[in-house]
Amino acid sequence: MAHLSEQEIVRRQNLQKIIDLGIKPYPPELFPVNTHAATIKAGFQPDQKNFQDVVIAGRMMSNRVMGKASFAEIQDSSGRIQVYISRDEICPGEDKTLYDQVFKHLLDLGDFIGVKGYTFLTKTGEITIHVKELVLLSKSLRPLPVVKVDADGVVHDAFTDPEQRYRQRYVDMVVNPDVRRVFELRSRMYTSMREYLNAKGYLEVETPVLQPLYGGAAARPFVTHHNTLDMKLYLRIANELYLKRLIVGGFDGVYEFSKDFRNEGMSRFHNPEFTQIELYVAYKDYEWMMSLVEEMLEKVAIDLHGKTEVQVGEHVIEFKRPWKRYTMFEAIEHFTGIDISQMDEAQLRATARQLHIHLDANIGKGKIIDEIFGEKCEAQLIQPTFITDYPVEMSPLAKKHRTVPGLVERFEAICNGKEISNAFSELNDPIDQRERFEDQLDLGKRGDEEAMMLDEDFLRALEYGMPPTSGLGIGMDRLAMIMTNSNSIQDVIFFPQMKAEK
């Protein structure tokens, strides 16, 4: 046992005194909660005498004792409500121990209590529960940060230290109710997308997290080992190649909310484990998929906020269809005034230099174009925008463009200056796919740590035949940041990755 603070010692002493009084500090019986704080506050009508038989439970977050009468606040999952406790009401007989000892001295802020009583309005006009019965439901042995809001709504002593908030998210959520709201919105975002995709008849599936070969994206993986099989396994970086195998197997549409793992840098946009949704639909192309993305995310905005506009930082982002569409070349021309569509590698390098973009010497034409786009365009695209038609070198799993040589049928959706979605007309020509994998192997030999592996089983599946298919990935964490107006990925992940404590 680590060193206990004064307050922790007091709480343990209080716990023992409660036990000595014959009161269970952690009673096993259910407590028959029948409403919530917010429900009462929203629905109480003093003249209609409703909410006269309420049973609520939660943490006691404040406690103002005035002799034989006290006011306390209970916080449940919906918010806080004041309760009024009078000594002779909760102790109708001679024995006043429950009030004088237990309530006044042995209960601490943060303890879970349950009350039964009726709702009324105090002289000062606050909706309050007049308590007839009070029980302890769970004793708290550690003091919570005390955050207070005064009459003017000013928050005092806010619990703001990011390290403590992320390491002890449970505390963060208890004292910062807006944090719970963020995660409730995130959950509704998933529900909204499931509803949309299920209504179209697509199947939610699960594919392996532990993979003997990793693929579907350009990234460095986490490596692990299976003891019984005595084999190296990778944590997936994407689930693309497995979902396409399911399309080969005959499903029309499959999707998966997939936790992926990439062994790379961390930032306010990157956590080592993150969530994507990937969707594959047979007999469709990327044009069709763009319409789906617009429609689905417009629905998400409406489901979360009741409208298509979402406030994100200083911007109002409008998810209403249709979104702007630029080809990558058009976007670069739009933001730099330079048409690079006909340039060779040397000309592209010169252009990049002219735009003050530093390039590694060994990168190829496609990567240079992507660098120019990333430096000069992406951050300026605040409203949802589709960027289409990417260089083939960067997209080894996408189908070659139907009319323009050197490009593939791919789009990314950019929003608030960041990619939130990536999609293609999927490459289903097994011979072309094998050549693309071989190009990746060459890149790997040249030292590209993110180059893809050649997946023979995936090629075998394609050789049996995959229908024309459109595939989509959406970064759920990035989308959640936008939909909840959060500045950091750590604010939309319950337990973001951190270094070990101590």
Place this chain on the structure above:
RNA sequence: GACAGCGUAGCUCAGCCGGUAGAGCAACGGUCUUUUAAGCCGUGGGUCCUGGGUUCGAAUCCCAGCGCUGUCACCA
């Protein structure tokens, strides 16, 4: 990975021109006999992140380490 900043009581912070610690809330005690009070009075509480160094003396200055944050780099 690079650069910058931060780490003092349960929480939020002050002190940092070197003389071994303060405030508010929380805790404890008192006040408090019936719809308010972050009330009022009083008391306690700190390996000042860790380890070295300089110094008569270090929370304060120097070095190293650990952790966090921000920006950049890689990337979703």
